[in-house]
């Protein structure tokens with residue numbers, strides 16, 4: 001990802017700054033290129049990943065292995081839903097995490113100090129996989145869950161841009177063909193004009 005200094009580095013979905021969201025991704029969304037934060041990438045691509053284990057689907061899981069959110073297109077592994085709920089039964093009405101809790105965010109940046117967290121036995125932050133130091137004491141940390149969220153968003157953004165690039169290439173080829181056709185038509189029209197002009201000249205020559 002190349003940082004873009006020329007325009008304001010904030011999410012075009014929710015307006016969060018890159019500082020607070022850690023990463024912004026370029027994605028192709030509704031026929032235009034947008035810059036989204038991790039949350040907005042995931043919120044706008046429900047159905048492409050499991051909102052519990054954050055696996056990105058190559059193909060969506062077969063019907064008997066998945067649950068569809070009652071309110072949105074989000075698909076979860078049935079096993080993930082069962083494992084994360086208190087009962088062993090499959091819920092009659094499954095709601096994905098953001099539909100179940102309006103305040104839910106996929107990605108949260110914690111500002112815990114990983115060393116202190118480790119000493120305190122803080123389970124959430126023990127699995128720290130990425131740490132970015134801000135200024136000495138304040139350390140921003142990404143726990144295992146958030147790391148999975150980041151990977152899912154990055155994979156979705158990458159596949160979105162790959163598809164966009166393929167679409168752009170097809171579009172460019174089509175435009176190229178159209179341009180060639182337009183040039184051919186222009187040449188034919190020009191030849192026609194020249195032919196008519198010559199004919200007119202001949203006719204004038206005869207009548208003079």
Ligand SMILES: [Zn+2]
Nearest residue numbers: 011014037040
């Ligand atoms: Zn956003």
Ligand SMILES: [Zn+2]
Nearest residue numbers: 050053077080
């Ligand atoms: Zn899952």
Ligand SMILES: [Zn+2]
Nearest residue numbers: 069072096099
């Ligand atoms: Zn939902």
